[in-house]
Amino acid sequence: MSNPVFSKSDVFGEPRRTGDRRGGTATAQPQYGAYGAGAAGTTGAQATDAASLDAMYQAPAATTADTKRLTYDDVIIKTGGLLALLIVVAAATWNIAPQLWPIGMIAGLVLGLVNAFKKKPSPALIVLYTVAEGVFLGGVSLLFGSIGSGEVGGTSAVTVVLQAIVATMATFAAALFLFKSGKVRVTPKFTRWLIIAMVGYLAFSLVNVVLTWTGLVDGWGLRSGPIGIVVGLVAVGLAAASLIMDFDSIKRGVEQGVPAQYAWSAAFGLIVTLVWLYLEILRIIAIFNSGD
Numbered sequence: 001m002s003n004p005v006f007s008k009s010d011v012f013g014e015p016r017r018t019g020d021r022r023g024g025t026a027t028a029q030p031q032y033g034a035y036g037a038g039a040a041g042t043t044g045a046q047a048t049d050a051a052s053l054d055a056m057y058q059a060p061a062a063t064t065a066d067t068k069r070l071t072y073d074d075v076i077i078k079t080g081g082l083l084a085l086l087i088v089v090a091a092a093t094w095n096i097a098p099q100l101w102p103i104g105m106i107a108g109l110v111l112g113l114v115n116a117f118k119k120k121p122s123p124a125l126i127v128l129y130t131v132a133e134g135v136f137l138g139g140v141s142l143l144f145g146s147i148g149s150g151e152v153g154g155t156s157a158v159t160v161v162l163q164a165i166v167a168t169m170a171t172f173a174a175a176l177f178l179f180k181s182g183k184v185r186v187t188p189k190f191t192r193w194l195i196i197a198m199v200g201y202l203a204f205s206l207v208n209v210v211l212t213w214t215g216l217v218d219g220w221g222l223r224s225g226p227i228g229i230v231v232g233l234v235a236v237g238l239a240a241a242s243l244i245m246d247f248d249s250i251k252r253g254v255e256q257g258v259p260a261q262y263a264w265s266a267a268f269g270l271i272v273t274l275v276w277l278y279l280e281i282l283r284i285i286a287i288f289n290s291g292d
Helices: 004-008 038-058 072-096 098-117 123-149 155-181 188-213 225-255 260-290
Strands: none
Touching: 072 098, 072 123, 072 225, 072 260, 098 123, 098 260, 123 155, 123 260, 155 225, 155 260, 188 225, 225 260
């Protein structure tokens, strides 16, 4: 699973069946009228039961919202709210304190790991993660936008970032279309391929970071020039595939009747993948425009 919260949570497994303490199947006990009610009391109880049953049959079927189960609307609302918060914090950081982006990066990494491995979602921690990611994205977007445009904080830098945002939303829409249309299905083979590819990409990224920070290579490191653009496109493809796995996890959660509180987990998983996708697209645009 792209989001460990889904794969490690018991609520996505088969429902547990429990019997009575003797190991047998629990059976409903018959209900009787009050002592001394006689035939009249029994007849009245039967009439009441018949009326109750008729009312139950006539009532509309209970929806997932009525039963406090996960719905797509829950996921959409919470994801939209977190995205709005992310954008507001990123814009504020861009204009006020872009130099704080390393703090946001570290805080986002720590909070992301904590949220990913919690058995039950914590809305407060997920919101804090979103704020930290907003600080990180605000500063790093200004940095990459300036590199890609050659203008620090100017209108060209804003254009680079807007291009990355539009491309991110277009990729998200394309992944959702492919999933909904059934053209791409999450199978065990698809999952194995994605995990292997992501491990390889992670190893490459770590090597590149070490080489860059130690000064052994300059600029974008191993991601410079055409090679960097190709690697970036591969990363975008991996992020899009991760989105499809996120959609599949959410679909399964809705179908299995996961409690409504797990909409926070679904929104968190989508935010994590969207942040990764945006960063890869932003890096591609910056490398392409810088000519390095």
